[in-house]
Amino acid sequence: MKLFWEHGFEGTSTDDLEAALKMGPSSILNSFGSKEQLYALAIETYMGEPTKYFVDMLNSSPDPRQAFENLVNAAADEFTRSNHPTGCMISLAGTHMSAAHESIRALLAAQRALSERLLADRLRRGVSQGDLPADTSVEELASFFGTVFRGMAVQARDGRSRAQLQAIGRLAMRAWPDAKQALPKLPESNRPPSVSRRPARRLASE
Secondary structure: OHHHHHHOOOOOOHHHHHHHHOOOHHHHHHHHOOHHHHHHHHHHHHOOHHHHHHHHHHOOOOOHHHHHHHHHHHHHHHHOOOOOOOOOOOOOOOOOOOHHHHHHHHHHHHHHHHHHHHHHHHHHHHHHOOOOEOOOOHHHHHHHHHHHHHHHHHHHHOOOOHHHHHHHHHHHHHHOOOHHHEOOOOOHHHOOOOOOOOOOOOOOOO
């Protein structure tokens, strides 16, 4: 995973994979099927534990503004950790792909869209709880913060520090809607459940 994270799909050669996996080309083919399938597995792995903080921070406070501030700070931490490549594997990958690898570009675009849906779900919950104005442009605000996070990932890859990313995050939070326009808050017992990354499983009979 870290090899693809550091160099991207097209920047990671077969020789790189053989050296990292300590496997020959035929063994890699037999084990993973293709480089594309191995990359998809790496993305699946990345979307597990390494990005768990994303949903955790969205649910870290009943106040959506505080939750987003927590997420901004957590992203600054994650993007600059020394134990893995800087930035975000999803944000930094797949924006320029040859036509032969359209499936990889589509996979990464879908993951970025998923992140924005999670942001929008949390904002929508804030509107329903009365923490955000009723006329908040939820989709646009989610897209704005998604863009901020992707920009922070690029800045981290270019060598910006955790403190510099946090400063960018503080500026981004100035776009937060005026809480004075929000509706009265709902009682705690009436609040919708927290967002979840994983969709509910379908019943076998469905």
